[in-house]
Amino acid sequence: MNTPKKNKKPKKELTVEQRVTRRNFISFGVFAVLAGGAYEGWRWLYKSPDEVAGTTGGAHKPLRRALNKTELFFRRVFSDNHLVKTYPKSMAAKRVRVNSDIGIEAGKKFDPAAWKLQVIKKPGDVLQVTLDDLKKLPKTEIVFDFKCVEGWDQIQHWGGVKFSDFISHYGLTDQAKMQYVGMETPDKGYYIGLDMPSAMHPQTILAYEVNDKPLPLEHGAPLRLIVTVKYGIKNLKRIGAISFSNTRPRDYWAEQGYDYYSGL
Amino acid sequence: MKAIKEKHSLAMRWCHWVNFPILTIMIWSGMLIYWANDEYSVTIFGHRFFRFFPDWFYNTLKIPHRLAEGMAFHFLFMWFFTLNGVLYVLYTIISGEWRELAPKRNSFREAWQVLMHDLHIRKMAPPQNKYNAAQRIAYTAIILMGIGSVVTGLAVYKPVQFYYLVWLCGGYHFARILHFALTLGYVFFFVIHVVQVILAGWKNFSPVISGFEVVNESPKPVTHIKHEHAEEK
Numbered sequence: 482m483n484t485p486k487k488n489k490k491p492k493k494e495l496t497v498e499q500r501v502t503r504r505n506f507i508s509f510g511v512f513a514v515l516a517g518g519a520y521e522g523w524r525w526l527y528k529s530p531d532e533v534a535g536t537t538g539g540a541h542k543p544l545r546r547a548l549n550k551t552e553l554f555f556r557r558v559f560s561d562n563h564l565v566k567t568y569p570k571s572m573a574a575k576r577v578r579v580n581s582d583i584g585i586e587a588g589k590k591f592d593p594a595a596w597k598l599q600v601i602k603k604p605g606d607v608l609q610v611t612l613d614d615l616k617k618l619p620k621t622e623i624v625f626d627f628k629c630v631e632g633w634d635q636i637q638h639w640g641g642v643k644f645s646d647f648i649s650h651y652g653l654t655d656q657a658k659m660q661y662v663g664m665e666t667p668d669k670g671y672y673i674g675l676d677m678p679s680a681m682h683p684q685t686i687l688a689y690e691v692n693d694k695p696l697p698l699e700h701g702a703p704l705r706l707i708v709t710v711k712y713g714i715k716n717l718k719r720i721g722a723i724s725f726s727n728t729r730p731r732d733y734w735a736e737q738g739y740d741y742y743s744g745l
Numbered sequence: 746m747k748a749i750k751e752k753h754s755l756a757m758r759w760c761h762w763v764n765f766p767i768l769t770i771m772i773w774s775g776m777l778i779y780w781a782n783d784e785y786s787v788t789i790f791g792h793r794f795f796r797f798f799p800d801w802f803y804n805t806l807k808i809p810h811r812l813a814e815g816m817a818f819h820f821l822f823m824w825f826f827t828l829n830g831v832l833y834v835l836y837t838i839i840s841g842e843w844r845e846l847a848p849k850r851n852s853f854r855e856a857w858q859v860l861m862h863d864l865h866i867r868k869m870a871p872p873q874n875k876y877n878a879a880q881r882i883a884y885t886a887i888i889l890m891g892i893g894s895v896v897t898g899l900a901v902y903k904p905v906q907f908y909y910l911v912w913l914c915g916g917y918h919f920a921r922i923l924h925f926a927l928t929l930g931y932v933f934f935f936v937i938h939v940v941q942v943i944l945a946g947w948k949n950f951s952p953v954i955s956g957f958e959v960v961n962e963s964p965k966p967v968t969h970i971k972h973e974h975a976e977e978k
Binding site (some may be wrong): 497498500501504505508509512515516519523539540541544545547548551555558559560563564565566626628629630631632633634709710734737738739740744745 | 749770778782784814818820906918955
């Protein structure tokens with residue numbers, strides 16, 4: 482207000498050199514600030530502490546958040562109508578790859594003949610099912626490309642009871658309204674959590690056969706999970722107990738930094 | 746007389762420089778993932794010439810035993826990579842800049858001439874506007890590669906939900922190979938790109954940050970200016 486004169490003074494036009502210097506100063510300055518910011522942002526993320534160990538663990542806290550948000554997005558894409566590609570039996574591998582024995586180690590005492598599946602309908606209410614009981618249900622077979630989180634895949638042939646058939650046969654429809662299924666090996670050494678839509682997917686089976694023969698021990702005898710919409714890490718071998726809950730059941734690999742959902 | 750001439754739009758510069766660190770992170774985290782099943786090699790008639798990757802390479806970059814971490818980074822930055830790419834493509838279409846970028850009918854012939862000129866085999870450089878024929882092909886190819894990475898990536902990431910993408914990519918197994926090969930393509934692009942930028946010098950590089958270049962303008966009719974520019978190049 483006090484210096485109207487100064488404002489009225491016609492501005493001297495900048496020379497080309499002055500404009501070049503000015504624009505370079507601004508643009509390179511902004512570039513340097515943004516680059517520095519990006520670098521600091523990266524350092525923050527890279528050095529960010531791990532999440533507090535719980536149902537999930539072992540991942541940088543912000544990255545775990547991102548994994549969980551990404552899960553929400555891709556759950557919207559999930560559909561029972563999206564089926565894994567199936568192949569003719571002749572294409573199935575004769576030597577089915579064995580990648581892990583956590584929870585079913587050869588040295589462990591285990592008698593398949595004495596095994597019964599423990600279905601925990603609710604705390605204190607346990608249904609026991611034998612293999613012969615399961616074999617009375619309609620058999621579902623699938624030949625599909627089994628995919629490991631490590632990156633390999635193999636066409637394999639499995640046979641057993643469709644999980645949704647199992648649910649309806651044993652009157653577990655109330656349990657199936659819950660959000661998650663949990664499964665554990667008899668020794669509780671390996672355990673997985675499965676979102677209900679993936680468990681009820683028409684291609685999810687409780688398998689007792691591979692290549693038309695009873696499961697060998699290393700493939701999870703007497704009963705294992707084959708869930709085609711998940712990586713191998715969720716395909717638990719030697720199912721000891723099945724439970725239901727509305728919160729995420731504990732999951733072996735999710736505790737070690739892997740995505741809880743791990744959906745395909 | 747010297748004058749300021751606008752060269753690269755803010756949108757192009759933004760997408761370019763945002764993409765650089767994101768793609769670097771995607772390649773790095775991709776290697777953390779690939780390590781867990783590093784089965785690819787260059788094998789001709791049963792003789793293995795090169796393995797992706799040698800142990801010294803893994804150890805130098807501290808890659809082994811970081812699969813879970815690699816996946817967590819990869820599946821976060823995939824969003825930014827895709828978003829930035831979509832913005833860039835939308836921008837070039839809406840602004841009309843694609844006309845400077847898309848190869849023309851004679852681009853493939855001219856690109857050969859550019860190559861011969863760059864290798865000092867041919868003296869005369871073919872005429873160019875903003876980008877020469879080789880650049881048009883390279884900068885369009887890199888966008889197609891980016892789209893390819895997103896498509897093959899989705900096919901490997903959710904092969905059941907996006908079964909049609911898996912089919913498009915020739916199966917799950919082949920999609921993973923393509924995804925890997927495209928990454929090698931980026932590294933190849935990067936090496937050539939940086940060498941070319943260094944050879945072209947500061948006057949060429951500066952506008953990618955500032956957006957403008959300084960040109961000598963003489964008070965002549967427009968048609969003559971164009972002619973003079975062609976000679977300068």
